[in-house]
Amino acid sequence: MTQLKDYRQFYINGQWVNPAVARDLEVIDPSTEQAVAVISLGDQVDTDAAVAAAKAAFPAWAATAPETRLAYVEKILEIYNRRAQDMADAISLEMGAPQDMSLADQFDCGVYHIENFIEAFKNFEFVRPLKDGNDDSMVAWEPVGVVAAITPWNWPMNQVTLKVIPAILAGDTVVLKPSEIAPLSSIVWTEIMHEAGLPAGVYNMVNGDGLGVGTQLSVHPDVAMVSFTGSTRAGIAITKASADTVKKVVLELGGKGANLVFADADADAVARGVRHCFYNSGQSCNAPTRMLVERSFYDKAVEIAKQVAEETTVDVAFKEGAHIGPVISKLQWDKIQDLIQAGIDEGATLVAGGTGLPEHLSEGYFVRPTVFANVTNEMGIARNEIFGPVLAIIPFDTEEEAVAVANDTIYGLTNYVQTSDLERRRRLSRLLQAGMVEMNGKSRARGAAFGGVKASGRAREGGVYGLEEFMDSKFISGWSENS
Structure with a gap:
């Protein structure tokens, strides 16, 4: 029997750590129906540890200069490009995208989104006048807090980059829960994030299923925002689970174009x-x-x-x-x-x-x-x-x-x-x-947002709209000298 690749560890507070309890899940290659790797499904202890790390890292990260956060993302893009073949291979293995398409599109859409966020962020005004010519009333864009990013299996890096990158640019900290049936690309992604040298706790990754880690993140009192892409059924469940803690919930769901x-x-x-x-x-x-x-x-x-x-x-x-x-x-x-x-x-x-x-x-x-x-x-x-x-x-x-x-x-x-x-x-x-x-x-066009209406959810992901999605707006009066 072929030895399965062991990817049981999670990434919490800047380190690869073992799960609190071993709950193995085999990753299946859909081309062959054979198991190719094994991960562990997170438990409440793992979720709590990841959220605690993100919460502890948030004040310092939110206070960093925008230029500092931008430099980290530019470093992430550099490493991501260097790991192109690794990423494409992982996606082909975990969800069956043919290798040419996996490299040209599945991998490359991540490049596209990161570049667009960098371009939008360079011109982003975090404090701006509410109206032209009025410097007394201002709008300030501020980070939300700890973001739970729950991503699907069909376009793994498309969704990971559309959530993680704008969140950390905004000054949020992140706990990523990728799809448990296609987790290999997010492990490569996490290696990239680690190499980029982000401060401990800014980015965390816990594998798990929707009923487990997904629900635990949705109800967690220290998670300020859930950004979810997946089925409409799951999006409704996440919305209900998040209601008691009055989170910001952003959903990108199904379609029938x-x-x-x-x-x-x-x-x-x-x-x-x-x-x-x-x-x-x-x-x-x-x-x-x-x-x-x-x-x-x-x-x-x-x-x-x-x-x-x-x-x-x-x-x-x-x-x-x-x-x-x-x-x-x-x-x-x-x-x-x-x-x-x-x-x-x-x-x-x-x-x-x-x-x-x-x-x-x-x-x-x-x-x-x-x-x-x-x-x-x-x-x-x-x-x-x-x-x-x-x-x-x-x-x-x-x-x-x-x-x-x-x-x-x-x-x-x-x-x-x-x-x-x-x-x-x-x-x-x-x-x-x-x-x-x-x-x-x-x-x-580049910078246009991706998102829908009705049961497709109302997310707006990508470009400047995607940056604002991971921030809260604050309206301020009395800003000018003469107030």
Whole structure:
């Protein structure tokens, strides 16, 4: 039997420490279904120790000059870039992102976010006039305190960097609880933080599950803020658990993105939308999983989607190429299979894919790239966040109908519009209920925040908005000499 890598220790008060009680959990490689490492799940004693370290470190850290905090983050970025391959390998192993994608996107999104925070922070005014020309009334931005950062498995470094970096720049101290089923990248991240030489207690990391460490952080009286990314169900539970201690709770949750494709869209619009839906094996909260297509173009769109699905290859993570990898776990695979079968049972037309493993694979949590046509928005495949490479294509006749269908969901993270009509794009961007709207395949600009509305949560992560998320605003009068 292969010796499992031992990652049982936590990082508390500047040191790697053993758990108070051994509660082992094996980390499974989703490409092979084999255990590759072992971690320990934290207990109340571990959580308390991490929070106590963060609480003790907070006054001195909050009082540091912004330039000092910036220098630490620039050092973190330097080390992060140096550990690129280590990070990409960890992500491929723990959650199945193919190695090329893991390096180019899973790792690199961390670089992108850290650079954007550095740029935003250099121009950030911690004390500024409330209004131009009025130096008597001021707004001061101040750190919240101890931040519990609870992060998911699907884009590990995307979420870790979007929480840890702005928190420490703001002057907060942090306890990170990464996903227990994909913890390896956060261990590499913690090694990076240790090498950067942050003062003891500013950054801490405790592995654990949601019911354990996640809940313990949510109810802890010395935690001032919980920043959570994950399922809507878990976000609701964290909000309720945090209520008694009146924490600041910031949630980035699920999605069921609608992609509105009009007949005058550019030639690549449909194929681009399908590829986006399947990317990261469909495990992205902002995936455009509902494609709404104008009826005159509908049959052609279905034909294109079928071709793209059939051309999308699926294979193990540690293989070069532009394929998609497995989904994270057996639990997730089973859920996706049930939802695909439900779509068939509900009467949607299975255009590509379907249940079961791809024919060339006999192990691993691989899902066949699946496309359904003739879907109605009442079907389960149109309402549930499947979190797998499954696309539902829905026809519409009018712009008003498309908007109504797009907004008929509990979620509101990202919607997409494909049309050459400028006025229509502008009109739809305001009518669609979402925190983000991307049009004609153009990504949001650097510094734009990521976040949604409704059951997608209302976080605003990234850039200057993400910095302010980890601070409290204070309004002050009598600031000027003449007051």
